[in-house]
Amino acid sequence: MNQFTSSFWSYYISVVTIVSILACGVLLVAQSKRRVAGGTKDTTGHTWDEDLGEYNNPLPRWWMWLFWITIVFGLVYLALYPGLGNYPGLLRWTEVGQLKEETARHEQQFGPIYDRYAKMDLKELARDPGALAIGQKLFLNNCAQCHASDAGGSRGFPNLTDDDWLWGGAPETIEQTIANGRNGVMPALGPALGEQGVKDAAHYVMSLSGMAHDSIRAARGEATFKQICAACHGADGKGNPALGAPNLTDRTWLYSGAEPVIIETIASGRNNTMPAWKGLLGEARVHLLAAYVYSLSHNPK
Amino acid sequence: MNDAPVQIVEQALYEVRKTIHPRAVHGWFAGWRWALVWATQIVFYGLAWLPWNGRQAVLLDIAHRKFLIFGLVFFPQDVIYLAVLLIISALSLFLFTAVAGRLWCGYACPQTVYTEIFMWVEQRIEGDRMARMKLDAAPLSARKVALKAAKHGAWAAIALWTGFTFVGYFTPIRELWDAVWTANTGPWETFWVLFYGFATYGNAGWMREQVCKYMCPYARFQSAMFDRDTLIITYDKERGEPRGKGAGKGDCVDCSICVQVCPTGIDIRDGLQYECIGCAACIDGCDRVMEKVGRPKGLIRYSTTHALEHKLTRAQMFKRAFRPRVLIYSGILWTIIAAAGVALWQRVPLKVDVIRDRAAISREVEGGLIENVYRLHIMNTREAPRRFDIDVAGLPTATLVGEAGVTLEGAEAKLVPIKVRIPAGVLAAGTHPIHFEVQARDDDNVKVSEKSVFIVR
Numbered sequence: 050m051n052q053f054t055s056s057f058w059s060y061y062i063s064v065v066t067i068v069s070i071l072a073c074g075v076l077l078v079a080q081s082k083r084r085v086a087g088g089t090k091d092t093t094g095h096t097w098d099e100d101l102g103e104y105n106n107p108l109p110r111w112w113m114w115l116f117w118i119t120i121v122f123g124l125v126y127l128a129l130y131p132g133l134g135n136y137p138g139l140l141r142w143t144e145v146g147q148l149k150e151e152t153a154r155h156e157q158q159f160g161p162i163y164d165r166y167a168k169m170d171l172k173e174l175a176r177d178p179g180a181l182a183i184g185q186k187l188f189l190n191n192c193a194q195c196h197a198s199d200a201g202g203s204r205g206f207p208n209l210t211d212d213d214w215l216w217g218g219a220p221e222t223i224e225q226t227i228a229n230g231r232n233g234v235m236p237a238l239g240p241a242l243g244e245q246g247v248k249d250a251a252h253y254v255m256s257l258s259g260m261a262h263d264s265i266r267a268a269r270g271e272a273t274f275k276q277i278c279a280a281c282h283g284a285d286g287k288g289n290p291a292l293g294a295p296n297l298t299d300r301t302w303l304y305s306g307a308e309p310v311i312i313e314t315i316a317s318g319r320n321n322t323m324p325a326w327k328g329l330l331g332e333a334r335v336h337l338l339a340a341y342v343y344s345l346s347h348n349p350k
Numbered sequence: 351m352n353d354a355p356v357q358i359v360e361q362a363l364y365e366v367r368k369t370i371h372p373r374a375v376h377g378w379f380a381g382w383r384w385a386l387v388w389a390t391q392i393v394f395y396g397l398a399w400l401p402w403n404g405r406q407a408v409l410l411d412i413a414h415r416k417f418l419i420f421g422l423v424f425f426p427q428d429v430i431y432l433a434v435l436l437i438i439s440a441l442s443l444f445l446f447t448a449v450a451g452r453l454w455c456g457y458a459c460p461q462t463v464y465t466e467i468f469m470w471v472e473q474r475i476e477g478d479r480m481a482r483m484k485l486d487a488a489p490l491s492a493r494k495v496a497l498k499a500a501k502h503g504a505w506a507a508i509a510l511w512t513g514f515t516f517v518g519y520f521t522p523i524r525e526l527w528d529a530v531w532t533a534n535t536g537p538w539e540t541f542w543v544l545f546y547g548f549a550t551y552g553n554a555g556w557m558r559e560q561v562c563k564y565m566c567p568y569a570r571f572q573s574a575m576f577d578r579d580t581l582i583i584t585y586d587k588e589r590g591e592p593r594g595k596g597a598g599k600g601d602c603v604d605c606s607i608c609v610q611v612c613p614t615g616i617d618i619r620d621g622l623q624y625e626c627i628g629c630a631a632c633i634d635g636c637d638r639v640m641e642k643v644g645r646p647k648g649l650i651r652y653s654t655t656h657a658l659e660h661k662l663t664r665a666q667m668f669k670r671a672f673r674p675r676v677l678i679y680s681g682i683l684w685t686i687i688a689a690a691g692v693a694l695w696q697r698v699p700l701k702v703d704v705i706r707d708r709a710a711i712s713r714e715v716e717g718g719l720i721e722n723v724y725r726l727h728i729m730n731t732r733e734a735p736r737r738f739d740i741d742v743a744g745l746p747t748a749t750l751v752g753e754a755g756v757t758l759e760g761a762e763a764k765l766v767p768i769k770v771r772i773p774a775g776v777l778a779a780g781t782h783p784i785h786f787e788v789q790a791r792d793d794d795n796v797k798v799s800e801k802s803v804f805i806v807r
Contacts, residue, residue, distance in 0.1 A: 197713070
């Protein structure tokens with residue numbers, strides 16, 4: 050921040066702060082006594098509405114000490130903590146420093162628990178109730194926003210409770226997906242295929258999973274599919290987990306199996322991102338999350 | 351204009367507090383005050399120890415977010431009852447103040463009650479007003495040190511017991527008692543016992559009337575609730591003046607007893623003052639003197655500005671208590687008390703909150719169904735286990751997926767995940783109101799219907 054401002058402002062703030070505090074002290078001394086003409090000393094001499102006087106009801110002295118204590122507190126605080134411009138304070142306290150300290154303390158407390166789990170095999174971990182309890186908490190805090198609290202997913206966000214996987218369902222693969230993220234791209238084929246071409250392809254896709262379709266369109270679409278779509282989805286339409294290309298022959302749909310939605314997917318494409326969590330959560334937590342996600346479709350019960 | 355030089359006087363706007371040594375007082379109103387000291391303190395010190403169905407009768411368990419008050423279990427979601435309680439307290443204060451001034455201050459406020467207890471201790475150990483003033487002025491001696499040590503020791507003991515009792519409402523008092531003797535109290539328990547104890551010792555032993563004069567906001571805004579028919583403690587000037595003894599003088603013999611007994615150190619003969627907490631000690635003091643000098647009692651008495659000005663009889667004065675302000679306060683107060691009473695009486699020992707998934711709004715599942723995800727936060731506010739059935743209503747085609755029931759332990763709260771499915775195409779895109787009905791299996795009356803929405807897109 051300093052490189053953007055001249056050091057003048059640091060001095061300016063410091064001087065204004067200290068002068069203000071000292072001025073409070075001066076004000077306190079100046080106002081704790083008053084000089085009045087003899088004879089009127091019972092009232093403060095102020096009159097309102099012609100004849101309403103104000104009695105002088107002195108405050109107890111300890112009340113004034115409270116003011117002095119705040120002044121002393123303010124000065125001590127400014128000496129210990131950063132407050133005066135760029136002056137870092139005697140304790141060298143910073144927000145970042147406090148965060149680091151707390152994180153370190155937290156790691157020290159919970160690190161051993163995570164370390165123990167980190168050494169365990171994912172399949173074994175998926176049967177450990179303690180690990181799953183932590184995994185569920187992590188899931189609710191970090192994953193439920195997209196995949197829903199029951200991990201059943203939502204439109205555009207896959208269901209994690211069935212055994213149907215875009216990128217492969219082996220425990221290690223799940224861990225990789227969480228750790229490094231995924232980026233699934235379906236290119237927009239609308240410009241290449243034209244409106245009718247897209248519709249034909251859509252009907253072929255619908256035929257793959259045995260849905261009601263127009264068989265003439267599907268027959269026309271098959272050629273397009275074999276030529277273009279098969280590159281990722283495979284000649285049989287069963288997908289390719291290496292590319293994240295979904296299996297089109299089952300009834301599981303990431304968006305929807307309705308005709309207009311399939312047409313939209315082919316025409317405009319899709320671009321899905323699963324963020325990488327390793328940097329944010331660390332490997333130990335990702336390990337537990339992977340075990341939890343794996344357990345959802347491999348119920349040990 | 352006067353030509354003489356004006357004398358300039360320097361005047362401090364702060365001064366050292368002069369210790370007030372109120373003289374002990376006996377009489378009708380002092381009796382009332384002591385009755386209230388006993389009543390409030392028996393409740394405060396005793397209630398914490400009262401057992402109820404195998405647990406503490408009143409326990410405000412903040413750690414587990416459960417507030418047990420006799421047979422009732424409150425959760426944080428019941429905060430409305432706390433709000434109602436505060437409204438009732440505030441309105442009662444308004445009502446009492448409009449009718450008879452600072453009744454709360456004079457008889458029931460903890461500041462008054464503990465000051466009364468502490469002053470009683472002080473008087474037992476150091477003697478009455480004159481003895482205490484002499485002792486304070488005397489040079490340091492073994493006797494003075496012994497008396498002061500005894501007094502502060504006794505005060506500290508009462509204060510610590512008060513702090514301990516206070517904490518005993520938030521953590522089980524019997525466990526706390528054992529913990530105290532094995533020096534096993536938690537850091538926060540220790541802090542609050544000492545802090546509350548210190549506050550009691552400081553406020554009732556040292557601060558006393560200064561709390562009322564400089565710190566208490568109620569003491570300052572209560573004058574807004576006074577009117578000319580409010581009962582206040584008054585000195586009958588017409589009867590009393592001119593003061594003094596002998597022929598041609600009024601009834602006031604200027605014995606200054608009313609000033610000596612005043613815990614806030616004012617002279618009630620100067621009229622109504624903001625420092626007056628309405629404790630009526632001066633009434634008791636003055637009545638005794640009037641008795642001795644053979645004059646009628648009531649030179650200082652509860653009366654109203656109106657009554658003094660127009661020489662109303664007591665019957666006329668009390669009749670004026672039924673004025674619109676008082677009737678309106680009473681009306682509102684009784685309405686709220688009745689409503690709160692009915693609400694508590696009809697309270698169903700079950701609470702339900704519906705938490706919709708925020709991001710996963712609506713999804714399509716196999717079989718052409720639209721699914722929404724909810725979590726039901728079900729709270730069993732009865733202290734026995736119970737089985738609850740869950741159902742969804744409001745949309746005829748809606749079906750529930752997942753567990754349709756849950757068993758909760760006594761006073762337990764649980765999050766139950768619930769999915770609701772509706773065939774695609776039945777409903778238009780948008781939100782559709784639905785209800786979750788949670789029903790105790792063993793009692794048809796224990797039923798809660800909580801609304802939510804089903805979203806189709």
